[in-house]
Amino acid sequence: MEFEVKRERLVLRAGGGKWEWHIEPRYWRNPLIFVGALIVLPLVVYFVYPQGLPTIIEANLLAAIAIPLALMTISTGRMNFGPQFYIAIGGFTAALLSIHVHLNPGLTMIAAALGGLVFGFIMSPLSIIAGGLYYSLLTLLFPLLFLEATLIFSDLFKGDTGLSNIAPMISTGNFKLNYLFYALISLTIMLVYLFVMDKIFRSRYAIQMAAINDDEEVANSIGVNVNKVKILGFTIAATLVAVVGWFYAHYYQAFSGQVFLPLSFMLKIFMVTMLGGRTQIYGCVIGGYFIAILETVLIRTTGDMSPVLFPVILLILLLVLPEGLFGLYRKRHYREYMPTLRFRR
Amino acid sequence: MAEILRVSNISKHFGGLTAVNDVSFSINEGETVGLMGPNGAGKTTLVNMICGSYPVDSGKIEFLGKNITKLPPWKRCKMGICRTYQIPRPFPELTTLASVCVSALYGKDRPNRSLEDAMTEATHYLEFVGLFGKRNVLARDLTLFEMRGLELARALATQPKLIFVDEVMAGLNPVEAEKAVRLIEHAKDQFGVTVLWIEHVMAVLMRAAERVIVLHYGEKIAEGPPKEVADNPMVIESYLGRG
Numbered sequence: 001m002e003f004e005v006k007r008e009r010l011v012l013r014a015g016g017g018k019w020e021w022h023i024e025p026r027y028w029r030n031p032l033i034f035v036g037a038l039i040v041l042p043l044v045v046y047f048v049y050p051q052g053l054p055t056i057i058e059a060n061l062l063a064a065i066a067i068p069l070a071l072m073t074i075s076t077g078r079m080n081f082g083p084q085f086y087i088a089i090g091g092f093t094a095a096l097l098s099i100h101v102h103l104n105p106g107l108t109m110i111a112a113a114l115g116g117l118v119f120g121f122i123m124s125p126l127s128i129i130a131g132g133l134y135y136s137l138l139t140l141l142f143p144l145l146f147l148e149a150t151l152i153f154s155d156l157f158k159g160d161t162g163l164s165n166i167a168p169m170i171s172t173g174n175f176k177l178n179y180l181f182y183a184l185i186s187l188t189i190m191l192v193y194l195f196v197m198d199k200i201f202r203s204r205y206a207i208q209m210a211a212i213n214d215d216e217e218v219a220n221s222i223g224v225n226v227n228k229v230k231i232l233g234f235t236i237a238a239t240l241v242a243v244v245g246w247f248y249a250h251y252y253q254a255f256s257g258q259v260f261l262p263l264s265f266m267l268k269i270f271m272v273t274m275l276g277g278r279t280q281i282y283g284c285v286i287g288g289y290f291i292a293i294l295e296t297v298l299i300r301t302t303g304d305m306s307p308v309l310f311p312v313i314l315l316i317l318l319l320v321l322p323e324g325l326f327g328l329y330r331k332r333h334y335r336e337y338m339p340t341l342r343f344r345r
Numbered sequence: 346m347a348e349i350l351r352v353s354n355i356s357k358h359f360g361g362l363t364a365v366n367d368v369s370f371s372i373n374e375g376e377t378v379g380l381m382g383p384n385g386a387g388k389t390t391l392v393n394m395i396c397g398s399y400p401v402d403s404g405k406i407e408f409l410g411k412n413i414t415k416l417p418p419w420k421r422c423k424m425g426i427c428r429t430y431q432i433p434r435p436f437p438e439l440t441t442l443a444s445v446c447v448s449a450l451y452g453k454d455r456p457n458r459s460l461e462d463a464m465t466e467a468t469h470y471l472e473f474v475g476l477f478g479k480r481n482v483l484a485r486d487l488t489l490f491e492m493r494g495l496e497l498a499r500a501l502a503t504q505p506k507l508i509f510v511d512e513v514m515a516g517l518n519p520v521e522a523e524k525a526v527r528l529i530e531h532a533k534d535q536f537g538v539t540v541l542w543i544e545h546v547m548a549v550l551m552r553a554a555e556r557v558i559v560l561h562y563g564e565k566i567a568e569g570p571p572k573e574v575a576d577n578p579m580v581i582e583s584y585l586g587r588g
Contacts, residue, residue: 210438221427
C-alpha cells in the first residue's frame, strides 16, 4: 500500500487499485462532505462527550426552524418575527393528541403538520395585506396572543406549567442512546428541510421568489402571480416549522407556551437567521450550531448572567458581522446573492 | 389595422386630487402612439391603470376585445401587455440574465417551458439590447442606460403585443438617448410590438410616433398626427403657458 500527497490531491495505491481524493478548496464545497460531517458529529459526541448531545439536538432544531423561515422570507419578501407561533401550533397539537387521544408520535406528526398547514394558510394573506414594519409587528403579535390564550384557557393548555406526560418518541431504556437517536432524528429533519429547500432554490420557482423579494410590483407586472407564491411559500414554511414543534413536544415529553412563545425564543431564532446570513439556508445550519453552542457555553460558564450576556454578545456579533457568518463567504462570491440560484449549464 | 387597446372614460382620483379624468382613446395593432404632457399631467398614472398597478375608479379598459379593467397585472402581462418604468426598477440582487429569465418563464404562457429554455431565450433578448456581455453582472451594478436596456429586454421577454415605454430619455445624455430611441424602433420592427411611448420630449415623438395623445391636468386635450398636435394652440399653451 502506498500513500502519496500531491499538490491538489491525495493518492492511495493498494494492490492493483488506485484511489484519489481532490483536496483543492473548490471541492470542499461539496455538500456531501458537509452532510457527512453533520452525521458523524453526534456519533463522535456520543462517545467523547455525551453531555453535548442536547446541544446538538438544539442546534439541529434551531436550524430546522430557520431553514423554512428563509423560504418564508424569500417567497413573501418580508421578515416574519413570529415563527414560534407555528412551533406552538405543532407542539400543542402533538401534545394534546398524545395525552388525550393517545396517538403515537407518527400520527401526531401528521396532525401537527396539518395544524401548521391550516394555520399557515389562514395567516398567509397577512403577507399580501401587510408590508414592511406592519407585517413584522403583526407576526410578532400572534405568538404573544397565543401565549395569552394558553393562560386564559389553562384547562386545555395547562397555563404556566404546560402539558406534560407526552409519549416519548424514543424509549430504548438507555438514556444516552435515547439522546443519540433524538440527535439523529433532529438531524434528519434538518437535512430533509435543507435538501428540499436546496431543490426549491435551484429550481424555476426560486427565480420568481427572487423577483418578488427584490420588487414584487415589477414581478407582478412581468407575469409572476405574486399572491400565489406568497401563500404557497408561507403555508409550506409554516407546516415545516410546525413539525419542529411536534419534535419538541415528544423530545421534552412536555410542552409549555411559556418556553416557546415568548420573545426570548424568537430572539434565538432571529439570531440564527441573522448570524447565519439572512435567507441563506446553509448559513442557517452554521447559525444554528453557533447559537446553540454559544448558549450552552454561556450557561455553563456564567450561570445566572447568561440571559443578559447571551443577547449582548449576539448584538455585538450582529454589529461586527452585519451580513452574518455566511456573509463572509458571500462577499467573495457576490454572484451567489440571495437567493442562491444555480443553473445547469 | 385591428384595434388592440380601447380605453373608455377612465378616471383616477387620489383623495381630492384628480390624476386622470374621463380619458378615452384607442390604439391599433402595429402603431407607435405617443403619450405626452407636461410633468404631473397623469401620463404614468394612466399607464399604471392600463397595466393594472392602480385600480380604475371609473371607466373601462379593453385589450383585444376583452374587458381587462378588473384583471390583476400578471394576467394582463400574460395577455400581452408589458411596460418599462420611468425610473428603472431592475431586480437589484439578480443578474441581468436571471432578471430577463423571470420574464421568459412567467410572461406569455409557453407550454413545457423549462428553466434552461428560458435562460437560452433570455440571452437572445440580452443580445438584442447589447447586454449579453454583462449577463452575469448584478442588475444594480449597471449604468442608467444599461438599466433601461435591461428593462426593455425584460419587457420584450414576456412576448408582449403592446408595450408601454415610460420616459426612456430621462437621465440619458444625447448619444445614449439616440441609441435608446433606435433600440425601441428596432424592437418594434423585430418583434412586431405595438408601442405606447410616454415622453415629454416633443422632438422624439415627432420623429417616432404615428399619432400623439396629449394629457394636461389629467384630461386629454389633443390627439392626432404629431405635426398637427404640435401646432395645436392648447398643446402649446400647456407646455409654454399663456403669453
